[in-house]
Amino acid sequence: MMTFSLWDIVRNLLIGGALTLLLSLVAFALGGATGLLVLFARIGKWRAPRALAQMHIELFQGTPLLLQLFTLFFGLSLFGLDVPAWLAAGLGLTLFTSAFLAEIWRGCVEAVPRGQWEASACLAMTYWEQMRHVILPQAMRLSIAPTVGFAVQVVKGTAVTSIIGFAELTKTGSMIANATFQPFLVYSLVALGYFILCYPLSRYAQALERSFHAAR
Amino acid sequence: MAYHFDFTFVPDYAGMLAQGVAYTLGLTVVGGTLGILIGIGGAVSRTWNVRPFGPLYGYYVELFRNTPFLVQLFLIFFGLPSLGIKLAEWQAAILAMVLNLGAYSTEIIRAGLQATPRGQVEAADSLAFTRWQVFLHVMLRPALRKVWPALSSQVVITMLGSSVCSQISAEELTFVANFIQSRNFRAFETYFLTTAMYFGLALLVRQAMHAIGRHLIVRRPSR
Numbered sequence: 001m002m003t004f005s006l007w008d009i010v011r012n013l014l015i016g017g018a019l020t021l022l023l024s025l026v027a028f029a030l031g032g033a034t035g036l037l038v039l040f041a042r043i044g045k046w047r048a049p050r051a052l053a054q055m056h057i058e059l060f061q062g063t064p065l066l067l068q069l070f071t072l073f074f075g076l077s078l079f080g081l082d083v084p085a086w087l088a089a090g091l092g093l094t095l096f097t098s099a100f101l102a103e104i105w106r107g108c109v110e111a112v113p114r115g116q117w118e119a120s121a122c123l124a125m126t127y128w129e130q131m132r133h134v135i136l137p138q139a140m141r142l143s144i145a146p147t148v149g150f151a152v153q154v155v156k157g158t159a160v161t162s163i164i165g166f167a168e169l170t171k172t173g174s175m176i177a178n179a180t181f182q183p184f185l186v187y188s189l190v191a192l193g194y195f196i197l198c199y200p201l202s203r204y205a206q207a208l209e210r211s212f213h214a215a216r
Numbered sequence: 217m218a219y220h221f222d223f224t225f226v227p228d229y230a231g232m233l234a235q236g237v238a239y240t241l242g243l244t245v246v247g248g249t250l251g252i253l254i255g256i257g258g259a260v261s262r263t264w265n266v267r268p269f270g271p272l273y274g275y276y277v278e279l280f281r282n283t284p285f286l287v288q289l290f291l292i293f294f295g296l297p298s299l300g301i302k303l304a305e306w307q308a309a310i311l312a313m314v315l316n317l318g319a320y321s322t323e324i325i326r327a328g329l330q331a332t333p334r335g336q337v338e339a340a341d342s343l344a345f346t347r348w349q350v351f352l353h354v355m356l357r358p359a360l361r362k363v364w365p366a367l368s369s370q371v372v373i374t375m376l377g378s379s380v381c382s383q384i385s386a387e388e389l390t391f392v393a394n395f396i397q398s399r400n401f402r403a404f405e406t407y408f409l410t411t412a413m414y415f416g417l418a419l420l421v422r423q424a425m426h427a428i429g430r431h432l433i434v435r436r437p438s439r
Contacts, residue, residue: 062372062418064379066390067411074403078219152282159284163383170287177294184295191283191291198282 004180016172017193023168024155026090031097038102043109060099065160068092073164089161097154108143149205152198169193225400236392244375247313255321263329280319286380288312293384309386317374324366328359368425372418
């Protein structure tokens with residue numbers, strides 16, 4: 001029988017942790033880009049894209065991430081595509097993230113006072129000029145704190161991808177726990193890993209929120 | 217090659233799916249109720265820094281809000297037995313949900329308590345309200361009223377999150393879905409249907425929370 005030293009456990013968890021970090025970054029970046037598209041569709045003038053965006057948001061906010069991953073994993077393979085776990089994980093988390101970020105950002109855009117729209121319309125700005133020079137800069141300032149706060153949810157969401165077999169931190173932890181028969185130690189270390197990733201983000205989000213309220 | 221969708225398995229498994237829904241709803245009702253109660257206790261302890269609960273709640277909140285629910289569940293179900301605490305899967309699932317929701321609702325309700333204007337408390341004092349009456353009618357109830365939408369969302373999120381309890385073989389809706397697809401090999405149809413059921417459940421829970429909020433908390437003063 002193979003024996004595991006504490007360093008063996010930690011070393012393997014670090015590899016899993018690196019994949020968790022990578023998946024979080026990818027999901028956040030792609031989810032942010034997709035979320036921006038969903039946002040523009042959601043607050044735009046055209047009815048069809050608006051309805052589609054709303055459907056996208058409600059669908060991904062109203063169903064479990066795990067079931068989204070399962071449906072995607074098995075749904076894509078119906079088209080004869082061989083979906084590796086990392087692809088389903090990345091795609092699923094991207095769609096999940098985009099729905100939440102679009103909704104957070106919509107709140108920020110709508111929090112910009114109406115007078116700002118009216119004033120910029122008086123200056124004969126087009127819709128995109130209003131967006132670019134007046135609305136988005138103010139909305140962006142509002143959005144930083146909740147966006148950073150949501151990043152914590154993305155990092156924690158990556159844990160669910162372990163269930164479809166993506167070997168990130170939680171999956172690595174499960175495998176090591178099964179091999180070493182030390183579940184309490186291993187899962188505590190796994191929890192510690194997530195805490196190290198999430199806690200600074202949480203604190204940063206809180207600090208941003210506080211400084212924003214002070215500035216007002 | 218066209219794929220033929222086949223939902224003919226549904227009637228055969230209708231009973232099992234209904235049981236899964238009932239299990240998930242049971243987890244949500246128990247987890248939601250106890251979680252919010254823990255949240256009220258936490259919010260009170262944190263707001264007035266009741267020792268030793270205030271600081272303890274602080275650690276608890278940060279710990280549970282910064283780790284994934286799945287890992288909390290694994291730690292409780294697989295980890296605790298090595299400390300001599302052995303829980304059945306439904307007990308572990310409920311405990312994890314209660315602790316998780318408790319941490320979030322502590323912070324949500326605390327925000328509501330902090331938003332109580334001082335003048336309101338002073339006004340109640342001058343009307344000879346007892347301390348308990350001030351707390352209940354002037355602080356807690358308006359605080360809950362203010363944060364009820366946020367609390368409702370958190371309960372829905374916790375309900376959706378309960379799908380990972382299938383991983384410790386708690387027989388909730390996702391567990392049933394896994395079982396069915398392992399029998400009929402209709403993975404896509406099974407998960408698609410289950411996802412739709414969760415969507416319906418989310419609407420249901422939201423409506424229920426709305427109704428509870430109306431009757432329990434927003435009760436209009438009688439004229």
